Amino acid sequence: MRNFITLLVKEEKAIFSSPIAFAIVAVYLLLIGYTFTLMLFLNRTAELVRVFFQAAVLFLLIIPVITMRLLAEERRSGTLEILLTSPVREIEIILAKFAASLTLVGLMLALTASDAIVLGVYADPDWGPIYSGFLGLFLLAAALAAIGLAVSGLTSNQIVAAVVAMGVGILLWMIDSIGYLLPDPFDTVVTNLSLVAHFTPFATGAVFLSDLGFFLTVILVCLLLSMRTLARR
């Protein structure tokens, strides 16, 4: 546990000492604020469904940029060798990097919560879908971060890591479309791999254990894959 905290602090410092983190948060807030304002004035309803979907799409593009350096940079600079030859477990390294990337995501979600506060002050929103939407966004972000981490472990090039992670995320987001073209039972399997299919219920106020289980499974599998990328040596 002590090693995990030491590594986490190091990762947090690396993330927040980089201008990338601030650029990402600024651009994210600008785009989310724009969407929120637009939806508020166009629809005049106290809900955040559109904001949640907008945030989800932004996460597909932003999170790979956060995770691209996590392992790729250490591999390129050779510091991974210093880490892996120290008396720390591979799982501690992976969990620290994963948790550090979630901190930035958590910060973005916390700042997005200001939209909900505005609704609460000036209207009487249905809080259920808002809570479930934030939970869904957090799970989606965690799944994308885990995918990004696993991809980052496969290469020493950060740009390649970002582009591939983005590709995997976007493909999983819209993979349900191809499900309609496939015969039974492949259509069900492919549709169930879709991020949007599991995110939509959260965004609209329905929490199913199956959706929760899906995101947790994606996270677990990707973290295990990340560990495998460290072990392949």
Added chain:
Amino acid sequence: MSAVVVAEELTKRYGPRLAVDHVSFAVGAGEIMGLLGPNGSGKTTILRIFTGYLRPSSGTARIADHDVVDDPLAARRRVGYVPEDAPLYPGMGVREFLIFMGRVKGLTSTSLTAAVDAATERLRLGPLRTAQIGRLSRGYRQRVAIAQALLGDPALLILDEPTNGLDPRQIIEMRELIRALGGERTIIVTSHILGEIERVADRVAILLAGQLLGIHAVRASREGGRIRLCVRGDEERVRMCLSRVPGVTAVAVDDQRQTPAPTYLVDTQHASLAESVAQAVIVGGFGLLSMESAPVDLEALFLQLTGGRTESGK
């Protein structure tokens, strides 16, 4: 001397290529072992197996009786490692990095501060403790890398090409530092530069294409001496007579020379034993035809062991 490092039939295979081919050796406590070989001879692969970065395909590697595969964390706790080119976090300060590495190595509060201060002082990094690593010169980055390796007082220090990229003055300082650290702890140091390894190591293992060609005691020859004698008399009796001289460590016949009588190579503990050797030959009733000092030439030994082979055209 108890062995801190033991390699038994160590093998590493990358697909069809054998990077390390059944290598066995042991390094005692306080000893400096040099791994010498051209680029691609398997030196770094052997080091990486000992540090736990690579897994051996077969064979065993143990550090202070801890197997690097079966008991990796315990083995790694006993190793301080400086990889080639000293990779460090460029955005960290020197002290910040040393504290981070100390924590990773399990040091806490007072022992951590004491270890970081001691390493900083030892490597003369005091004035640079707040400097950002990315702004340091190559020589100072190397010192920071060695300082982190010393944290936790490891039994074994592994230095991969520590003089790479250093200027002549830094090379001399690094050499002195390695010699000073030897004796306190076991050190394995690699180099593809023969002169470097000859100056710092007690023993040198010569590698080529993943194979261990031989291990040579450099310190013994540095501190001791080698005498070449041409002696007339029964070969067996001459050898017996020479080996009985106190301080003589080895006697061998040199077949390379065309001389009227057999030529013997006598290794001694001290260079000053030449007189005793000559006296023993004369008192023994043999004919001493010639006698000269014959220092061990590591370069000649390397060429002799490698037999003119190269990596590409072995």
